[in-house]
Amino acid sequence: MNGAEATQAPAAGAQPYVVLDGVGKVFTSTRTGERETVFEDFTLTVRQGELVAVVGASGTGKTTLLHLVAGLEEPDSGEIRLADGTGLQRIRGRSPGAGSARHRLGVVFQQPRLLDWISVRRNVELALTSAGLDPAGAARALADVGLAEYADRYPSVLSGGQRQRAAVARAFAVEPELILLDEPFSALDQLTARRLRLLLQELWTARPRTGLLVTHNPLEAAFLADRVIVLDGRPARVRAEFTVGLPRPRSPEDPRIFARHNEILAALG
């Protein structure tokens, strides 16, 4: 593992928030019966207030990692623990919507995954009510992402960037302590993606949370994350790890971001 940066991450020293402890995950092809060991005895800790970016070659297991933390996949061995007010609780076996974890998780996928038959506002309201929160918070969440004027439109009449803004609003509306971002801007054109990265940084700076960001874009990782891990191999291993160590707000033009980007790129091979 490379210790490429000596600079302290903002969250260095903070409490562990998400812990994957000796996690194993094997997929079995329903067609051929072939087994694929994506993770074996995999360990990762994300500290409170830290945004960790996960990069690596296609098929290494980045999305699976996110799904395991979200509870969309179950680990076959090991366990995943998530902090609550009283310490680290084992969340394996619980769905993301279950019990106390429900209001704490915000997820943004590559595609916005909005319900097309209700307005953008209703989409956000639904997330709030299903988290047991006041739906009135939708207006503020949409205003925060610059969509106040579009709240009553249907997702289908919005641009791709606006739809993804709405998805970000929905994820942040529930005031999640843990945010999972799976290639959130990779389906957007470069300019829109850049704007949304700045928006995400703004939301993050306004209220730091804990998060995992899966991305194919090392520049995005360097710009947004506190720490970047490079996954590699089968089963997946952390091949390299970088602490970005730059205060927020960051400028996308900051040469130090490009320097981090180059280091990550080199580690990606």
Ligand SMILES: Nc1ncnc2c1ncn2[C@@H]1O[C@H](COP(=O)(O)OP(=O)(O)OP(=O)(O)O)[C@@H](O)[C@H]1O
């Ligand atoms: N539900 C599933 N059933 C069977 N195999 C799966 C399933 N989900 C993932 N896999 C396999 O696990 C491996 C890791 O997939 P994953 O999507 O996590 O990789 P990734 O690093 O996110 O890839 P990409 O960068 O291309 O999105 C792949 O070989 C994939 O085919």
